[in-house]
Amino acid sequence: MKKIIRIVSFVVSLLLVLTCFAGCGKKSYTADNKEFIIGLSGPLTGAAAIYGIGVKNGATLAVDEINANGGLNGIKFKLEATDDMHDSTKVATNYSSLLEKGMQVSLGCVTSAPCAEWTNLSYDDNLFFITPSASNDDVPKYENGYQMCFADGNQGKAAAEYVSKNFAGETIGVFYKSDDNYSNGIFEQFKANISKDVKLVETVFTSANETSFDSQIQQLKNCKFIFMPIYYTPASLFMTQAKGIIADDAVYYGCDGFDGIDSIEGFDIKSVPQQVSMLSHFDSKATEGVAAEFIKKYTDKFGADTLNQFAASAYDCVYAIYQAMKKANVDDVTISASDLCDILTETFQGGFKFKNAVTGAGDDVSWDKNGYVNKTAIKFIIKDANK
Numbered sequence: 001m002k003k004i005i006r007i008v009s010f011v012v013s014l015l016l017v018l019t020c021f022a023g024c025g026k027k028s029y030t031a032d033n034k035e036f037i038i039g040l041s042g043p044l045t046g047a048a049a050i051y052g053i054g055v056k057n058g059a060t061l062a063v064d065e066i067n068a069n070g071g072l073n074g075i076k077f078k079l080e081a082t083d084d085m086h087d088s089t090k091v092a093t094n095y096s097s098l099l100e101k102g103m104q105v106s107l108g109c110v111t112s113a114p115c116a117e118w119t120n121l122s123y124d125d126n127l128f129f130i131t132p133s134a135s136n137d138d139v140p141k142y143e144n145g146y147q148m149c150f151a152d153g154n155q156g157k158a159a160a161e162y163v164s165k166n167f168a169g170e171t172i173g174v175f176y177k178s179d180d181n182y183s184n185g186i187f188e189q190f191k192a193n194i195s196k197d198v199k200l201v202e203t204v205f206t207s208a209n210e211t212s213f214d215s216q217i218q219q220l221k222n223c224k225f226i227f228m229p230i231y232y233t234p235a236s237l238f239m240t241q242a243k244g245i246i247a248d249d250a251v252y253y254g255c256d257g258f259d260g261i262d263s264i265e266g267f268d269i270k271s272v273p274q275q276v277s278m279l280s281h282f283d284s285k286a287t288e289g290v291a292a293e294f295i296k297k298y299t300d301k302f303g304a305d306t307l308n309q310f311a312a313s314a315y316d317c318v319y320a321i322y323q324a325m326k327k328a329n330v331d332d333v334t335i336s337a338s339d340l341c342d343i344l345t346e347t348f349q350g351g352f353k354f355k356n357a358v359t360g361a362g363d364d365v366s367w368d369k370n371g372y373v374n375k376t377a378i379k380f381i382i383k384d385a386n387k
Contacts, residue, residue, distance in 0.1 A: 030102050030334050035078040036071075036325075038063070038318065039103035041094040041118065042110030044083035047233070050260045051310050052110045055132050056081045057302045058311035059107060062318035065297075072322060073331040079318075084114050091117040104337045105129070105344065107317050108145070110310065112136035112152075112182055119145055128341040130320060132313035135256060136181055140371025144341050146348060148313045148320065148359065150281060151372050152182060155255045156189025158377045159227060159279050164195035171199040173223030175216055175238060177230050179206045186229035186255055210234050217242045228254045232261035239272045248273035249385060255279050259308040262382055273386045280380040281359040282309035294358040312358045320354040320365070327352060 030037070040059060042052030059079050067076040080101045082094040091114045098106070106122070108129035109115035115134030122129050123142040130146040131139060137153045140146050150158065163172060174190075177183040194200065201223055203216035217238070220226055224247060228235050235254060251274060254261075258278040262269045269276060284307055286292040294315060298307055324347045330340065354365040360375030367373055 028334075028336065029099050030104055030336055033102045033104070033333050035076045036333060037098075037102040037104050038077060038079050038321065039095075039098035039101070039106035040079065040081040040110075041084045041091055041098070041108070041114060042081065043086040044081065046085040046087075048086040048111055050263060050306055050308070051133060052083070052086075054260075054306040054308045054311035055107065055110050055314040057306055058132070058298065058314035059318050061294075061298060061301060062315045062322075066318070066322055072325055073329075075331070075333045077318070077322070084109065086111050086114065088114045088117045090114070092121065095121045099125070099337075103127070104335060104340050105321055107132055107314060108139070109134050112139060115139050126338040126341045128337075128344040130317050132317045133256070133310045137185060143345055143349070143371075146367055146371040147373050148317045148365075149256060149309075149373070150279075150377065152185035153189040154372060155279055156186040156191075156229065157193045159186070159229070159253070159255065160190045160193035160195075162279070162379065163190075163225070163227065164193075164198060167198055167225055168195060169197050170225070171201060171223060173201045173203065173220035173226040175203050175205075175213075175220065175226055175228045175230065177206065177210070177234065178204045180230070182257065183230045190227065190229065205234070211237070213238045213241050217245050221245050221247075224250045226250060226252055228252055229257070230254065231257040232259070232264060236261055236264055236267040236269075239269075239274070239276070240267070243271070243273070246274065251275045251277060251385075253277050253279070253379075256309060258382065259310060263305055269383050272383065275381060275385040276383045277379055277381045279377055280309055281375060281377055282312040283378060283380055284308060284312075285380075289362060290356055291358045309359065316354070316357045316359050316365070319356070323354055324348060324352055 042055050043049050044052045063077045063079045080098055084090040084094055106129040108131035109118045110133050112134045115131055119139055122144055128144050130148055132148045135149045135152045137151045176187040203219050283291055294312060324344055328343045328347050348367055357365045361378055363376055365375045
């Protein structure tokens with residue numbers, strides 16, 4: 001009898017050991033979920049906060065609307081946002097915190113450098129993300145990652161197509177930051193795709209010298225069109241220092257880094273005589289259509305200070321996730337991040353088209369196999385030239 005008991009005890013112990021080997025240490029963070037959890041890491045404080053707050057607000061607006069309309073199969077969504085201050089070293093901690101809160105899908109990070117860290121972490125866990133604004137070409141390098149914004153290379157190519165079409169045979173200026181992945185990446189694609197009959201006057205700056213642009217301004221003073229694939233802080237400084245030197249009827253043309261330039265504290269964009277414009281996928285001055293509807297809802301809820309294409313893109317990201325989950329008929333609120341990633345990846349790579357986007361030009365949005373977005377770019381005039 002004792003021998004039988006020992007055998008039974010041994011078998012039970014062995015089963016426990018085998019069970020532990022199969023599952024111990026793999027905590028199910030979503031087992032207690034009552035809502036679908038969307039994670040986000042972005043700069044909610046610091047110099048890039050206007051981007052992060054816009055993204056958080058845009059995503060919140062979409063979540064609130066979806067929930068007010070019954071959620072997905074009766075299940076509501078919840079946004080969990082963390083502050084990374086545009087600092088890549090904070091991303092791993094934020095990522096772990098969001099997993100512990102039950103994150104099943106995410107908007108990744110707001111800016112490109114932190115999102116590079118997110119890309120690797122999410123790949124290891126097979127977590128689906130679609131970033132509204134991290135535009136580096138390598139952000140969606142794995143099949144679990146997608147962009148709602150234009151990739152840097154695509155921005156450079158689109159800008160080159162615009163310039164080639166409108167400035168054939170002319171000389172234009174370029175002002176970019178060579179030690180910044182965002183700026184340099186856009187410029188490389190711009191230069192690779194620009195028409196050979198467009199002459200470029202190239203000027204450059206680095207992180208070690210971004211307080212005085214006298215030399216660059218002198219080199220560009222005869223250019224009537226200046227392409228500036230940089231962020232708004234150095235751009236505003238250049239415009240301020242160039243007053244009276246760059247011709248008043250010249251055009252400053254940037255990419256998505258210009259978004260928010262008209263809201264910088266201490267910078268009066270109205271004092272800049274030149275036209276300030278940008279390649280964009282959102283018209284923040286739209287007066288009709290879904291973009292106009294979004295603008296009204298956003299400003300009614302959050303005001304106009306953080307209304308930008310990043311907010312609109314985040315709004316679209318949440319709705320794209322919702323539409324894809326609806327198409328796949330996801331109804332398990334406790335579904336793991338990895339299982340949901342498999343479903344969403346199959347959906348996005350299976351010809352899924354996102355409808356009623358507020359970014360783009362009103363057409364359906366789709367994605368390449370590499371995670372890059374397909375939609376129409378527009379030229380958006382932030383401030384027209386003084387007449």
